Amino acid sequence: MSPKSKQASTHNEPPRPDPREYIKFMLDHFKFERFFYLGATVISLGLLVYCAAILLKDGKEDKPAFKSALALLAPTGLITGACFRILKIWNDCFKVIAGYLNQHQNPQEDDEANEQ
Numbered sequence: 862m863s864p865k866s867k868q869a870s871t872h873n874e875p876p877r878p879d880p881r882e883y884i885k886f887m888l889d890h891f892k893f894e895r896f897f898y899l900g901a902t903v904i905s906l907g908l909l910v911y912c913a914a915i916l917l918k919d920g921k922e923d924k925p926a927f928k929s930a931l932a933l934l935a936p937t938g939l940i941t942g943a944c945f946r947i948l949k950i951w952n953d954c955f956k957v958i959a960g961y962l963n964q965h966q967n968p969q970e971d972d973e974a975n976e977q
Contacts, residue, residue, distance in 0.1 A: 883961055887954040894950055898943040905936035905943070912936065 888895075912932045 883958055884954070887957060891950050891954070895947065898947050901943045902940055905939040908936035909933060909940070 916930060916933070
């Protein structure tokens, strides 16, 4: 391919969007989920502290604290689930961004591969 045709193909390509626009889109797209899981985590932490306080109080009075200890499982599970979903959302975002970057990193190499 001659330099002129290579230059012409470069000028005909649409401008590439900035990766920051993709990041902003993904953050805006998952805004509800992020706030939902953040709220669930905060509520769960509050429940955990409350259950731990009851457990300590019940332990001082020599009462069986089995119910209080069992109650710790619910907020702990909710925190774990919320953290898992948040990490999944971020993993999906990074996959989209990495795919975009891999696709648009070296367009000259892509043009040369298409020529062959």
